[in-house]
Amino acid sequence: MTAGPPRDLRLWLLVAAMLALLAALAGPTAAVSRPAYDLLLVVDITGSMNARDGTVNGRPASRLDAARAALRTLVARLPCGSRAGLGVFTERRSFLLFEPVETCANFAPIDGAIAALHWRMAWEGDSRIASGVDSALALAQELGASLVFLTDGHEAPPLPASGPPAFDAEAGAVSGILVGVGGTVPVPIPRFDDRGREIGFVRAEDVPHESRVGPPPADASGRPGWHPRNAPWGAVPEAGTEHLTEVRESHLRDLAQRTGLGYALLTGVDALEAAVRDTAAVRPIAAAVDLRPVPAAGALLALLALYGVVPLMERRRRSRRHAPRRSPTA
Amino acid sequence: MTLAVDTPAVLLLAPLALLPALVLPFAAADHPSLTEVPPDRVSLAVDAGLRLVAVVALASLVLALAGLHRLAGSVEREGRGAEIVLLLDRSASMDNSFAGRRPGGDEESKSAAARRLLLQFLERRPHDRIGVAAFSTAPMPVLPVTDHHEALRAAVHAIDRPGLAHTDVGRGLALAFSMAEGATPGSAPAVVLVSDGAAVIDRRVQDALRDAAARTPVHLYWLYLRTQGSRGIFGEPQQPGEDTPQAMPERHLHRFLGTLGIPYRAFEATGALAVETAIEAIATLETRPIRYREPVPRRDLAGPAYATAAAGVLLLLLAKLAERRPRRAARP
Structure with a gap:
């Protein structure tokens, strides 16, 4: 018996293509669950964020510029269905600008709002980061979002010897990440006048270098001029480097550990995105995947076989049948 | 209205849609020469029509597989x-x-x-x-x-x-x-x-x-x-x-x-x-x-393209079923 007559093969290919196309027209879909994230983005806008040791596109920029650029790209990369809200931190509070909204449909206003973040929005010069993280955690918990808090970790004034204040929020109740912004080498902090013009840098005598709140540190009794009542911190003003700033990673790691948040240094958007995906709570959203291409590809193959392969096969067979047998040439 | 596809690489298959212009899905009859057959306009039209239908069906199938859609935009x-x-x-x-x-x-x-x-x-x-x-x-x-x-x-x-x-x-x-x-x-x-x-x-x-x-x-x-x-x-x-x-x-x-x-x-x-x-x-x-x-949302055009392809294949199938099997000479 020879292989089925060619007419039948062609008919079957057409029937197969027809059936596959009918299957495609039925519109098969598969339900898959995709991750989406609800984020509350809080940006530190205190003075030390103006220090110019960040990078944007390989160029030096202020930390605030670096944070803004990273967040704008991060929001653009979030999977559709994710939501992002925005807040700013200064003094001792995080201040909510808008609640989380869907990022794909509302990308333009979110992007515009992040681009408009500016140190001049700050209502006070203090930078009590531990308190700011605490209030940001409360906001995030109320909104049901994960926290992404971008800061350089520079506490101003410095923390008392007893360490940061206790957190109200329960550790681990809110997921999220602290993101350290800035370089690891101390740099000066630009200073501005009340009209926003830059007037040099913060000098050593402009800032306190040690907190005089609470009990003095244990080693204070060894300082020159120490007196338990009149000079419990010693008589000589503490020399310090609080007028210079670098990203205080150990402090941020400590805060992250106390609050159950993650910690990452802002090195690039890819790393930030990966860190956020690692730490933020995932809200699975159901999505339908179009399966029509599967039967449709089968139909295409059948038709191509019908119009390409079968005629070729036939021609070869016919030429074999009709061609005179050549004697092999020596 | 702007049309676009999701996976342009699939469009590389588009030239294959011209194959049916060269071949018909019917078995060749062993006939010495076409010149023996008198020219017949209806037959020529059916021939051209079937080729065209097949080209259209293949082309729309390729477009649908590439994910043809109308871009989301906005109207003022x-x-x-x-x-x-x-x-x-x-x-x-x-x-x-x-x-x-x-x-x-x-x-x-x-x-x-x-x-x-x-x-x-x-x-x-x-x-x-x-x-x-x-x-x-x-x-x-x-x-x-x-x-x-x-x-x-x-x-x-x-x-x-x-x-x-x-x-x-x-x-x-x-x-x-x-x-x-x-x-x-x-x-x-x-x-x-x-x-x-x-x-x-x-x-x-x-x-x-x-x-x-x-x-x-x-x-x-x-x-x-x-x-x-x-x-x-x-x-x-x-x-x-x-x-x-x-x-x-x-x-x-x-x-x-x-x-x-x-x-x-x-x-x-x-x-x-x-x-x-x-x-x-x-x-x-x-x-x-x-x-x-x-805003005007994106509109999927793959569905209509699949329907076009299916209609074309249906016509071809009908033509195929109407084909009369050529009489074969008994094999030697």
């Missing part, structure tokens, strides 16, 4: 609405009730009342382009002028969170004016200031505001949420010497705003009902023909 429409910059007071006093104390029981804080009524306002005006700015000790841009009302609702939802200390209304106004400057040219934007107090405006900021008002002719509304016991915008000085910006900041801010040379109206509200009336009045005043863009 005309409606009635306005461009508005909302300038919201987020000072701590907004968290108190209209009676000036912590809201208790069924009392509503001023910020909660403002939030509820502004949300209603947004709902009634879906075509408005609105920007949001907040001010307290410092002015804060919240959202640029946008027609994404979901984001606007999220920004208005945020205003009943605990506020900050002071009320620097002057710099707040300067920010709102600069945001209105970026509005569509030709549309007269409105600035709606919602606050429960005023403050002395620095002379430099006053000059800046006069400049801004001359540059951008906005319509200015001040919705003043008056707390019980405060003298308010229209209060008259009781004693001589009391008529200073420090003692009566609201009255003096009102007078200053009146001198800016732009359309200005103040509403004094002492309760949620009065706020609602004022917002309605603003809504009626600020309704002009406005051009807005309505």
